[in-house]
Every structure is written in structure tokens, then in C-alpha cells.
Amino acid sequence: MAKQQLEFKNSKFEIETYWLDPLGDYENEPKKPLAIICPGGAYKFIAGREAQPIALKFASEGIHAIVFDYPLISDERPVYPLVLQELATLLNWVKDQADMHNIDLDKVLLVGFSAGSHIVANFNTLMTNEKTRAKIFDEEIMVQPTANIIGYPVIDLTLGWPEEDWAMKISPDIFYWQAQEHLTQDSKPTFIWQTVTDQTVPVMNSFVYSQKMELLKIPYELHLFASGGHGSSLATYVTQEPGNEDNVNFANANWWELCINWLKVRNILPKN
Template sequence: MTRQRLNFRDSEFEIDTYWLDPIGDLENEPNKPLAIICPGGAYKFITKREAQPIALKFASEGMHAIVFDYPLVGDEKSVYPLVLQELATLLNWIKGQSVEHKVDLDRVLLVGFSAGSHIVANFNSLMTDAEMCKKIFDDEIEVQPAANIIGYPVIDLTLGWPKEDWAVKISSDILYWQAQEHLNINSKPTFIWQTVTDKTVPVMNSLIYAQKMELLKIPYELHLFASGGHGSSLATYVTKEGNDENVNFANAAWWELCMNWLKVRGILPKD
């Protein structure tokens, strides 16, 4: 893993890169997919449970990974629209790394968990709309995500999370509150998973996002598991972190289901 600093105008942000080294004995090393990971943390912090363990899991599937250290509430600037501008900057930066690290620019994924899913969902809505994107980001986005993966996602800030005035602190502009409202025909296919018994982020977030994608005929796959709490990450002992509720053999199936979906989408090979 390598920590790197990038800039959007006068704003500096950091990323952790997990580049896969060439195997070395292949005459023609193939380009590999890349997953950009936005962990959760309620916009208060960035949880490590959804950072390196997820990045290494993607690496085990033959994919490069990057963990995006995005702006939080309490930083010097508002979270939105800066977080979308930084993510767009990161995507353009990847183009310059594609030759050295053999990145397949047609197989880039955005991956979000909880609050990180809110970033991914907003990008999939606002930044795929040409007119809206121009208002947020001056430059052309040269690398477009092929698909998204969101787990126990925050989609709509008015559905029960956050409470009190936290939504206003995330953004005073309601444009960024309800990601489902800005989905459009150019939005990307999305894999969605959550537990029905999530007591932190209501499951309705996943349902309304899938419903809007269905109405727009955007490909998606939705998995709702019968039990389990919020923030289980891989739902295995790897991300247990002292909390038994983070281990759930049934919910852990989301990873295999997701990898199968990526194969169906042509992002991972089927053999």
C-alpha cells in the first residue's frame, strides 16, 4: 500500500493505493479492473474496517484498489460539492496511472459503504448528468465508472439517518440530500446490499434507490438479508473488531454474490 496526496485546486486529499504487481512471467500482462473504495463513518471519520480489508479482498480477485480519504464534517470546507470534485479529480488522475499500473479504464468501479455509499450514489446521479456535472466540476471527467457497489447505503438524508441537524452539516444544499432523485438514463449499473434489520440506516434507502433504477431501466441487483446490524463490512471474522454482531455467515454471502454480478457485467472474467 502507498499513501499519496492529490489536489483539487487548493484542497489537498489523500488516497491509499493497492496496485497489483505484474506477475512477471506473462508475455502480455493484461490490464486489470480497479475499485475505488469510499468507507463509511457517518461523515465523522473514515472507518478502517471498510478500507484495507475491502481493498485486499478486491486484490484477491485480481483487481487494483484505491481507498479514498474524502472530506468530513468539521473539515475546513463543506463536504459537498467538494467530495464529488475530489472524486472526479481522482478518476482523472487514474488515467495518468493506467499505463504504468496496467489499469483497464473501462472497468473502474465505485464502491461505498454507509455514508461512503451516499458519495457513490450522488456521483452516480449528479456527475453522470452532463449539465449538472458542468456546474460542479469544470473539467471533463476522463474516466467514467463502469458500475457501482453500495453496502447498507445512505441514499436519502431525510429517511431516518442522520438525525437532528447533521444533514445540514453534511451539506446546506438539499441538492445533495436525496441521491435517488437525480438518477438519470446515464447512471451506471449498481449492486446494492443491506440487512432488513439495520437500525442505523433504514432499509428504505436501498429500496427507493432500487425502485428508481427500475423505473429508469438502469441495471441493478438488490440483496436484502433477513438479519444483522449496520456496518458489518465483510461480515466475517476479518472485520469483526471485537463485535460479534459484525460476523454473520448469511450476510457474508454478499461478497460472492457481488463477484458473480461483476462477472455478469463483464467486469470480471467468467472463467
């Protein structure tokens, strides 16, 4: 893992890179997919359980990973639209790294958890459409994600999380509140998972996003698990808070294998 500082105009932000080294056994090294991870944390902090453990899990599948240390709520400015501008800057930076790290630019994934999913969902709606992108980011985005993976996602800030005053700090412009409302035919396929007993982010968030994708005929896969709380990450002992039994759930942990299968169906990973 290495840290790298990037900049959008006068705003500096940090990423953590998990590059896979060349094997050195072949004359032509194969190109590898890349996952850009947006952990959760209620826009208050970057959740560690959804950062390095997820990056290493992708690495074990032959996928480069980057953890995006996105802007949080502060007294100086709201999160939006800066978070989308920084993510676009990151994607353009990725293009410059492609040859050095054998990145397959046709297989770039955005991965989000909880509040991080709100970033991914908004990027998938606003930044894949040229009309809305041009209003937010005045450069061309050289690398567009191929697909998205979102876990226990925040999609709509009016569906029970957060409180309205907190939503106003995330963005006083309600244009950024309801990601599902801006989905278009340009939006990318998405894998979604959540538990129906999530007491923090209502499961309706997953419903409204997948329903809109269904109406637009955008490919998606939705998995809802019968039990478990919010923020379980891998749902195994690897990401368990000591003493918190709710972080471990053998059924929910299957989301990872289901997700890998979906990536194979999408031809992002080989089927054999």
C-alpha cells in the same frame, strides 16, 4: 499499500493505493479492473474496517484498489460539493496511471459503504450527467466508472439518518440530500446490499434507489438479508470488532460472493 496526496484547487486529499504487480510471466500483461473504495464513518471518520480489508479482498480477485480518504465534516466547509470534486480529480488522476499499472479504464468501480455509499450514489447521479457535472466540476471527467457497489447505503438524508442538523453540516444545500432524485439514463449499473434489521440506516434507502433504477431501466442487483446490524463490512471475523458478535453473520457474508458473480455477469470479471 502506498499513500498518495492529490489536490483539487487548494484542497489536498489522500488516497491509499493497492496496485497489483505485474506477474512477469507474460509478454503482454493483462489489464486489470480498479475499485475505488469510499468507506463509511458517518462523515465523521473513515472506517478502517471498510478500507484495507475491502481493498485486499478486491486484490485477491485480481482487481486494483484505491481507498479514497474523502473530506469529512468540519467547521470550515460542508462536505458537498467538494467530495464530488475530489473524486472526479481522483478519476482523472487514474487515467494518468493506466499505462504504468495496466488499469482497464473500461472497468472502474466505485465502492461505497454507509455514508461512503452516499458519495457513490451522488456521483452516479450528478457526475455522470453532463448538465449537473458542469455545475459542480469545471473539467471533463476523463474516466467514468463502469459500475457501482454499495453496502448498507445512505441514499436519502431525509429517511431516518442522520438528524437534520447533521444533514445540514454534510450539506446545507438539499440538492445533495436525495441521490435517487437525480438518477438519469446516464447513471451506471449498481449492486446493492443491506440487512432489513439495520437500526442505523433504514432499509428504505436501498428500496428508493433500486426502485428509481427500475423505473429508469438501469441494471441493478439488490440483496436484502434477514438479520444483522449496520456496518458489518465483510461480515466475517476479519472485520469483527472484538467482542461484537453482530459484526459476524454467515448469511450476510455471502454478499461478497454474490457481488463477484454480478461482476462476472457484467463482464467486468471473466466468467471462468
